[in-house]
Amino acid sequence: MALQISATNPEHPALLLELPWHVPLEDWPQEHLVPLPRGISRHVVRYAQAGGEVVAVKELAERPALREYELLRDLDRLGIPAVDPLGVVTGRTDSDGAPLEPVLITRHLNGSLPYRSMFETTLRPATMHRLMDALAVLLVRLHLAGFAWGDCSLSNTLFRRDAGAYAAYLVDAETGELHPRLSTGQRDYDLDLARVNISGELLDLEASGALHPSVDPVEFGTEICARYQGLWQELTRTSVYPAGKYHYIERRIRRLNDLGFDVAEMQIDHSSNGDTVTFVPKVVDAGHHQRQLLRLTGLDTEENQARRLLTDLESWMVTQDDHAPGDPLAARPEVLAHRWVREVFRPTVRRVPAGLRAGIDPAEIYHQLLEHRWYLSERAQHDIGLDMAVEDYVKNILPGARTSLQSPASE
Template identity: 40%
Template sequence: MPPPELVLRAPGPGLLGLPWEQPLADWDATAVPLRDVEVGPSRHLVRFVETDGALWALKDEPVRIARREYDVLRRLEDAGLPAARPAGLVEQPDHETAVLVTRYLTGSWQYRRLFLRLPPNRPRHRARLLDAMVSLLVELHRHGVFWGDCSLANTLFVRDGQLLQAYLVDAETSEIHPGGLSDGQREHDLSILVENVAAGMIDVATWLERPPEIFGDLIDEATALTDRYRTLWGALHAEPVFPFDDRYRVEGAIRELNDLGFAVDEISLQPEDEGRSRLRIAVGDRTFHSDRLRALTGLDVGEGQARILLGDLEAHREWMHRRTGMDVGERAAARSWSDHCLVPGSEQAHRALGRVGDPVQAYCDLLEVRWILSERAGADVGDAVALAALGGRAPTDSAAKMAVADATTGELPRIVDPPPS
């Protein structure tokens, strides 16, 4: 009997000691630290193991498919794309199968859990989920990745400020084309997305026994993914032509991309006829705000969180200016903001939520709740009122309840799965 062939990128004693010589389906929960994690439909057996201080997803596949998926995930990781992180590949020649090992995406949830908490009459919450799907597909296509099976079931979602970040977690059918994708390949992948998302949403609506009349709305929302995709793709690849004297339009184009979260690597103005120029912009990764925040504070957060935190930092800097009557440098303001706002605010917000989820995300939620309540009150309500609303200690205040729902994308942070024990 040939022994298994192991390739592990995190060779801790727990992973090494698993019964790799046995089929994954035969692993005994009394002898292996298996953990129950809800998963959506899958063509292959998926089990979860908690060991070496982490949670790992194990998927049983034919050897050829497992090798291919492991290679694709490695390349997606090298490119910094939002996808499951491969941790190992174990080939079991005696069983003509292999086990793909990936790191569990902490703080993530599947669309079924998300839909359970999305009111059917609040389509804007579903819109954020669909925006995340479109953004993921655009990012993959920009890097020459053909997904091949883009669907809700193959995606995990993580809260990032007031955005949802989508992650690819199934690359069985994915292909990487270093020379880029053709328009036909992109359109084919987009059509798969629309079809699969519509089917997935209707499946969940049926499962939740939602009224049949909502199905038409869900299909329309899925169909609108095409326009969402083309709008974002067009913004990233537009090549406007304008008179050379109108160079101010360059700054406007850069600002538009930065507002979408994209950094700009390089611009070029190519001469056209009649004294006009064509603007070409080399767009970098979607890390503009997170890069800026990291440079100022050393804090490494998501793009959506960074956008909110930078706004809070700028407000603190303005407060310092009014208080001292002096201009305050960005770095000095960042140090003060971190000490007096971020650190204590994250602790308070995290405590208000029972210390569930990410402290930085909790602080972002606190800022949004305070802003919404202040807008409705016509004055700054302060942290105490916002903390009470965020922690659910204002049960009779319908405005506070709505503020929390709006600020947290309809998903109270407390529903985030706790980290492995």
């Protein structure tokens, strides 16, 4: 059987022909290899240079290689974080004509690390919690897409920090199955496997002395199940909000924040029955909101202020006619953000009399107005709107706040 290279891109076969397919993967010469950290795998895996790209090459039987290749392509089409499949090489033989196992080729995920490399220096428990959160997000996204992983573990995941966010990427799809929809039993099976696998991997780290002494491996394995269940409930329950019930949407965002997740994307679909809202969560690092708000609007704020303002900005953006993510003709986020500053943020802050807001940062004023709107809307059980919130805040809240701030200086 002749050597065959099946690839997603017509340019890849020519680049991949440079690699020594007639040599068993574990014996590949160093001149072709790239010294990158590898995770634990049941198969032989190597990183190699092919043209201008770094690729991961994994030896396995032909049928699972082709199957995993197609599953990874399916995940790519669904927008699921996973390694990018480049091709499958079959018909390999050594210099004596003896058959060699086929290989699956994927693109190396820049900036990513397997979990064991991340534990070379003992991670703080807070960082570990964030990694588990990222893995919970990945598992939820897979299940929402109808993908049963069948072997969720730290070893089958790559972690990457990108623009302040922790992200988890699926590496090994060999045991996966794609369905139109997963049953509760299929999801529970995946979750139970994740709990057992993660606890076992952390016990190995504990035995090697690479685990923080305050971390209980069994509790961490159980925690991912709790994080998953809370996130799944918040994301999958049907929510149709009556028009104008903005505070209901904000209440749900706050619940996601309490779970430790931020809203990366929010989509509102308008219909005669009300507004249907969907959320995409992500795990963020300290300072992420400050950097994002500064990049979008030029406003330099504290982290909590930035989180609150970004939530309001995102909610406003999805109501604009020229907000259409993915449409090349739609307004860019930066354009919409500066319009929000010009048409919403600045006029709202200016409605607070200068004498009352003197010395208070504009971002803090706006943050307090949004908080006041939230509390008034919760009390009234309907969205009172920003105009009424500003009027009540100026009349009943800010004068007392100014007095309390000034009283210590007058004593």
